[in-house]
Amino acid sequence: MSVATKHNVQVRGAGEQTMVFAHGFGCDQNMWRYVEPAFEGDFRTVLFDHIGAGGSDLGAYDRAKYASLEGYADDVIDLCRELGVRRGIYVGHSVSAMIGILAAKKAPELFEKLVLVGPSPRYIDDTEGYVGGFSEAQIHELLEFLDSNHMGWSQAMAPVIMGNAERPELGEELTNSFCRTDPEIAKAFARATFLSDNRADLVDVPGQVLVLQCSEDVIAPQCVGEFVHRSIPGSQLVILEATGHCPNLSAPEETIAAIRAFV
Amino acid sequence: MSEDGSSVSGEREAADDLEDLFEFAPCGYLSAQPDSRIVRVNSTLAKWLGREPRELVGRRFPDLLNIAGKIYYETHFAPLLRMQGAFHEVALDLVRADGSLLPVLVNAVERQDANGSVRFIRITVFNASDRRRYEQELLEARRTAEDASAELRKLNADLEMRVAAAVEERMKAEEALRQAQKMEAIGQLTGGVAHDFNNLLTVILGGLDTIRRQVSTLPGSPTTERIERSIRMASHGAERAATLTARLLAFARRQPLEPKPIDAGRLVTNLADLLQRTLGETIALETVTGGGLWRAQADPGELENALVNLAVNARDAMPGGGRLTIETGNAHLDESYVAQVAEPVAAGQYVLIAVSDTGTGMCAATLAQVFEPFFTTKDVGKGTGLGLSQVYGFVRQSGGHIRIYSEVGEGTSVKIYLPRLLNEGLVPESETAAAAAVTHGGTETILVVEDHDDLRSFSTGILRELGYRVLEAANGRRALEALQAAHDVDLLFTDVVLPEGMDGRRLADEALRRRPGIKVLFTTGYTRNAIVHNGRLDPGVNLIGKPFSFENLAAKVREVLDS
Numbered sequence A: 001m002s003v004a005t006k007h008n009v010q011v012r013g014a015g016e017q018t019m020v021f022a023h024g025f026g027c028d029q030n031m032w033r034y035v036e037p038a039f040e041g042d043f044r045t046v047l048f049d050h051i052g053a054g055g056s057d058l059g060a061y062d063r064a065k066y067a068s069l070e071g072y073a074d075d076v077i078d079l080c081r082e083l084g085v086r087r088g089i090y091v092g093h094s095v096s097a098m099i100g101i102l103a104a105k106k107a108p109e110l111f112e113k114l115v116l117v118g119p120s121p122r123y124i125d126d127t128e129g130y131v132g133g134f135s136e137a138q139i140h141e142l143l144e145f146l147d148s149n150h151m152g153w154s155q156a157m158a159p160v161i162m163g164n165a166e167r168p169e170l171g172e173e174l175t176n177s178f179c180r181t182d183p184e185i186a187k188a189f190a191r192a193t194f195l196s197d198n199r200a201d202l203v204d205v206p207g208q209v210l211v212l213q214c215s216e217d218v219i220a221p222q223c224v225g226e227f228v229h230r231s232i233p234g235s236q237l238v239i240l241e242a243t244g245h246c247p248n249l250s251a252p253e254e255t256i257a258a259i260r261a262f263v
Numbered sequence B: 001m002s003e004d005g006s007s008v009s010g011e012r013e014a015a016d017d018l019e020d021l022f023e024f025a026p027c028g029y030l031s032a033q034p035d036s037r038i039v040r041v042n043s044t045l046a047k048w049l050g051r052e053p054r055e056l057v058g059r060r061f062p063d064l065l066n067i068a069g070k071i072y073y074e075t076h077f078a079p080l081l082r083m084q085g086a087f088h089e090v091a092l093d094l095v096r097a098d099g100s101l102l103p104v105l106v107n108a109v110e111r112q113d114a115n116g117s118v119r120f121i122r123i124t125v126f127n128a129s130d131r132r133r134y135e136q137e138l139l140e141a142r143r144t145a146e147d148a149s150a151e152l153r154k155l156n157a158d159l160e161m162r163v164a165a166a167v168e169e170r171m172k173a174e175e176a177l178r179q180a181q182k183m184e185a186i187g188q189l190t191g192g193v194a195h196d197f198n199n200l201l202t203v204i205l206g207g208l209d210t211i212r213r214q215v216s217t218l219p220g221s222p223t224t225e226r227i228e229r230s231i232r233m234a235s236h237g238a239e240r241a242a243t244l245t246a247r248l249l250a251f252a253r254r255q256p257l258e259p260k261p262i263d264a265g266r267l268v269t270n271l272a273d274l275l276q277r278t279l280g281e282t283i284a285l286e287t288v289t290g291g292g293l294w295r296a297q298a299d300p301g302e303l304e305n306a307l308v309n310l311a312v313n314a315r316d317a318m319p320g321g322g323r324l325t326i327e328t329g330n331a332h333l334d335e336s337y338v339a340q341v342a343e344p345v346a347a348g349q350y351v352l353i354a355v356s357d358t359g360t361g362m363c364a365a366t367l368a369q370v371f372e373p374f375f376t377t378k379d380v381g382k383g384t385g386l387g388l389s390q391v392y393g394f395v396r397q398s399g400g401h402i403r404i405y406s407e408v409g410e411g412t413s414v415k416i417y418l419p420r421l422l423n424e425g426l427v428p429e430s431e432t433a434a435a436a437a438v439t440h441g442g443t444e445t446i447l448v449v450e451d452h453d454d455l456r457s458f459s460t461g462i463l464r465e466l467g468y469r470v471l472e473a474a475n476g477r478r479a480l481e482a483l484q485a486a487h488d489v490d491l492l493f494t495d496v497v498l499p500e501g502m503d504g505r506r507l508a509d510e511a512l513r514r515r516p517g518i519k520v521l522f523t524t525g526y527t528r529n530a531i532v533h534n535g536r537l538d539p540g541v542n543l544i545g546k547p548f549s550f551e552n553l554a555a556k557v558r559e560v561l562d563s
Helices: A069-082 A095-106 A136-147 A168-175 A183-194 A222-231 A252-262 B006-024 B043-049 B067-084 B129-217 B222-251 B264-279 B300-317 B335-339 B387-397 B453-465 B476-485 B504-514 B550-562
Strands: A010-013 A018-022 A044-048 A088-093 A111-117 A208-215 A236-243 B028-032 B038-041 B086-095 B101-112 B118-127 B260-262 B283-289 B296-298 B322-333 B348-357 B401-407 B411-419 B445-449 B469-473 B489-495 B519-524 B543-545
Touching: A018 A069, A018 A095, A044 A069, A069 A095, A069 A183, A088 A095, A095 A111, A111 A252, A136 A183, A136 B067, A208 A222, A208 A252, A222 A236, A236 A252, B006 B043, B028 B043, B043 B086, B043 B118, B067 B086, B067 B101, B101 B129, B129 B222, B129 B453, B129 B550, B222 B387, B260 B264, B260 B300, B264 B283, B264 B300, B264 B322, B264 B348, B296 B300, B296 B411, B300 B322, B300 B348, B300 B387, B300 B411, B322 B411, B387 B401, B387 B411, B445 B453, B445 B476, B453 B469, B453 B489, B453 B550, B469 B476, B476 B489, B476 B504, B489 B504, B489 B550, B504 B519, B519 B550, B543 B550
Parallel strands: A018 A044, A018 A088, A088 A111, A111 A208, A208 A236, B283 B322, B445 B469, B445 B489, B489 B519, B519 B543
Antiparallel strands: A010 A044, B028 B038, B028 B118, B086 B101, B101 B118, B260 B296, B322 B348, B348 B411, B401 B411
């Protein structure tokens, strides 16, 4: 099975330069549904699912490999190499922002520009003044909660894909989940995400970097976006009016405009 | 619409009614902006959370959730709401004012205007405390069921393993029993045949003896020389046959043994010269004797035979030379050991004699058969297949145990365990010096009891020739009658096995009761009877094994009469 098939890759658009869109923790490539079409006219766009999410090949899941973000970064590199990406643009949301940085540092030829949407190199506050947004106790509470294998959680994805009379244009996707995810894999992904500390990886990031930061993001607070911006010399920081953690869904026009201005 | 205001009051009533429904419906209701910020919340939800509605207005809905809910709301459910326009029955936990959690099921739906823009989000909250408890119970029950099922699987596997082990154990035991029964059956058959053969050989040898004696009275001529040569050849053949039957009887554990207290270490040392000659120059012999060696109880002659037999086998297994080690030591066979050997062996103290070679060794299939008579791996004509059978029979008859360990290419070790001699001193060590051969006869009266007519006439012939007065009887009853009739019987010479209910031992007992002082000499080819306990002669009993020669009988009779 090719890397592209394993990752349920969709290649669209007509441009010379490739834009790769990477989804974060939660859901799948659908996260880009309101943003990606805006770039199809000028770029060759690539959408994919991380292994364990959406339409990816669950059989390719390797607990050891995906215990850290490095495993996901290696996938991005393999994927881009198979698709012949060179000097492209990487757009990564949430944890995939850091995955993109890891990939770009390992394979600098792949991307000339990185767009980091709601990045966080570390979610947990530390004692030396770093504010990640969560106390260690809170993250452990999250992980314990996931470990308790609450029936409501493990099956939470099932009810949400039912009827959607208001948005008939999404009918086709009702059979596919927007947020299809294996609960066990989601648990491991949560662990890899929320226990990660990639602050040291922010030095010597190749290419140009744009940080898109939402107002009032509880997952990646503004001070974290500013930390990333400060740590990567030459990077740009744009504070969006959008609130929450997913401006790509809640404020697609603003997000598109910010990315377009950068690329 | 009327002008008197009644419709106004009607509208107000309807509005009040709707207001009441919103505020006090049995579920929580709230309206939120597209960014989830709460603009209105009903009393039911506020009451569940232990707060005033106004405290909740202005906060974002995910802020009411516990930390896991907050993270999942931001990363999963808010995106879903945006993509699908709704989400249904998501299980979340709300945090009450006192910090406790309220399990809820949450539905959310986007309300849009004509342009498709989101006007507000309607969130409906159901108290799911009961449902969550059922879920917990279900999960618990499932876990219990899974545990039980795992336990059952394990139990099944255990059981299968135990059954397999038990079956294997059983099959081993049955195999051992079959082997033991086979050895017993072969022993019976061999013993019976050998016994009959012995009787025939006695007659043949006796006949040859008589011919020789008669010929010797004739004047010498070429004819008598030819006859004498033929007699020698026939005698030689018959004697070899007798040796063979003796070995068969040994295997069948029916050879008369004369167990004596022995020092196995000294016996081995004394035998070393002979063994070295048997082994030849290419094989080094080493004897190792343990200190403080117990004495054993066995027939020393037969033990020597056994060791020579083993040495010959070892030699044949080391055609290119090698080393033969004979070790002696004390050994203890415990209950657990004797439980796993096929044949009955008493637990206890034994003297061990181990004969180990560095030869070709034997495979398992050969090992299983080594003790069977006529089983041989040697070329035709090179071995009788009786050597190990004889050793086996001797050891078993001596109340001992034999074990062979062998590895192909490594060598073979035969371990002989002989019972330790207990109560030493009660059985005096017999003099081994054989009585000087005496061929002179006498004039005493001898009663010969033998059911085999040919044998009886052979014996009586010899005794008469020697000058004795001979009476004869074919069974015990007749013998007692003869004893009654003649008062001067000096010696009762009886076969051990007699027909019609009275064996030689009982006959002897009765004769001694009636005639105290009468001498008794037993004869037998076969010792499974009253006179020999477990193959051992009762101390003081006189016995001559069949087949016997003229000289043997003459000497033994004289010895007994003179004792």
